[in-house]
Amino acid sequence: MSESTKLDPAIAKALKDDDKVIKVEQYGTSSWASTARVEIQTPDGSPGAYFLKTLRTEDAAERVLGEYMAMLEIYNTMPDFAPKPQGYGKCENENAHFFLCDYLEINQHLPNPEQLGKKLAELHQKSKSPTGKFGFHVTTFDGKLPLNTTWDSNWTSFFQKLMGDVYALDTKVNGFWQELDDVMKITLEKLIPRLLDPLTADGRSIKPCLIHGDLWESNIGTDKTGNLFIFDACSYYAHHEKEIGIWRCEHHQMKAKEYRNEYFKNYGPSEPVAEFDDRNRLYSVETLVINSAHFPGAQTRQLAVDELKYLIGKYLGSEDSPSLKEQSDIDPVSTVTPAGAP
Numbered sequence: 001m002s003e004s005t006k007l008d009p010a011i012a013k014a015l016k017d018d019d020k021v022i023k024v025e026q027y028g029t030s031s032w033a034s035t036a037r038v039e040i041q042t043p044d045g046s047p048g049a050y051f052l053k054t055l056r057t058e059d060a061a062e063r064v065l066g067e068y069m070a071m072l073e074i075y076n077t078m079p080d081f082a083p084k085p086q087g088y089g090k091c092e093n094e095n096a097h098f099f100l101c102d103y104l105e106i107n108q109h110l111p112n113p114e115q116l117g118k119k120l121a122e123l124h125q126k127s128k129s130p131t132g133k134f135g136f137h138v139t140t141f142d143g144k145l146p147l148n149t150t151w152d153s154n155w156t157s158f159f160q161k162l163m164g165d166v167y168a169l170d171t172k173v174n175g176f177w178q179e180l181d182d183v184m185k186i187t188l189e190k191l192i193p194r195l196l197d198p199l200t201a202d203g204r205s206i207k208p209c210l211i212h213g214d215l216w217e218s219n220i221g222t223d224k225t226g227n228l229f230i231f232d233a234c235s236y237y238a239h240h241e242k243e244i245g246i247w248r249c250e251h252h253q254m255k256a257k258e259y260r261n262e263y264f265k266n267y268g269p270s271e272p273v274a275e276f277d278d279r280n281r282l283y284s285v286e287t288l289v290i291n292s293a294h295f296p297g298a299q300t301r302q303l304a305v306d307e308l309k310y311l312i313g314k315y316l317g318s319e320d321s322p323s324l325k326e327q328s329d330i331d332p333v334s335t336v337t338p339a340g341a342p
Contacts, residue, residue: 007038011052014087014100018043027051032063032144037103049103050086059146060097064088066140067099070235073136073210077127081119082230104229106221110253111228116220117262119228120212120243124267127210129237134158134208136236142214143294145169149236155206156196159242160188163286170293174301183308186316187285191308194315195279199239199270206270208237215243216252240267241276245283251291251300278314281307 007021015021019040027037038050055063068088075082083102090097130137135151135158148165152158167184171177199206212219213234221229244263247254260280269276285304292301 008091008093010089010092011098011100014089015040015050051083051101051103053099054096056096061090062139063141064097064099066138066234069138070140070233071101071231073235074123074212074230074233077210078123080227081123104221104223106223106229108218108221110217111220111222113258113262115228116259118266120263121266124209124211124240124243129208132208134237140213140234140236142234142290145290145293147234147236155199155239156193159196160192163192164188166286166290166293170289170301173293174296180301180305183305183312186312187308190316191312195275195282198272198275204271206239209240210235211238211243214246216246217254239270241269241279242283245280246287248280248284249287278311282311
């Protein structure tokens with residue numbers, strides 16, 4: 001583990017006034033950045049620490065901005081649920097950008113389902129979109145890939161654009177695949193409106209809620225007192241059910257129904273409730289596709305096709321999808337585990 005007491009001047013300026021840097025050491029692992037723990041001493045002699053992430057990619061400026069704004073939005077809404085962001089910006093001595101936040105002493109064991117359900121529901125319920133719309137004021141990044149967070153007053157059209165752009169990213173990485181393209185066209189044109197338009201039919205409405213955006217087990221930590229914290233967010237304002245679509249994905253450990261059930265005890269599913277599990281399945285497909293875009297060759301690409309075929313067969317029928325085989329016997333959650341995350 002490399003150690004030093006030197007920080008780039010731009011990072012040093014982001015520290016609190018009169019903080020004395022004691023040590024900077026490599027900390028944790030990240031697939032897309034270098035990470036470090038900055039040990040400091042406050043003016044009264046008390047120890048403290050910050051978490052530092054440094055990126056050296058062409059899109060680093062956008063990525064650190066997105067993470068800072070996402071984490072600031074969460075912290076400002078629920079300061080006991082996230083580390084406080086301290087700064088972001090361009091380094092002075094190298095072609096790199098940084099994100100800095102408070103360091104928390106946490107473990108990353110699977111979180112307590114009951115506590116997570118309560119705190120996450122509280123975040124969603126307390127949050128308020130500044131525009132009253134779905135989206136976010138900057139682009140946020142799921143892993144290394146950008147999300148389309150353009151403001152939209154209509155959740156159906158917002159999710160169509162989000163899914164369509166994620167599919168385009170996957171195609172760029174993995175190449176064109178006719179079977180996926182066939183089901184994705186039907187999904188974007190017909191399936192998404194079929195499943196999401198009823199949320200606002202018959203006088204109903206849905207609230208744009210601040211979501212973390214990539215809430216899998218590696219982005220949740222528990223401190224020694226048992227309190228939960230979330231980090232590494234790619235937030236935007238969304239239908240609250242979108243947050244937990246990731247929890248049905250087989251390549252994550254938090255796929256037990258207990259997590260979804262505990263959440264819904266605190267913030268119930270939207271009407272029509274009878275379709276919420278299939279909305280959850282639809283939302284999970286966005287996670288599967290962006291995982292495929294991050295990890296070429298991952299089986300999440302095939303899983304996305306299977307899930308969409310199931311939904312198309314159930315809600316649109318064979319007349320709308322003559323090229324699709326009958327999917328009524330598909331297991332809603334595959335038992336094949338693809339590599340990696342998100």
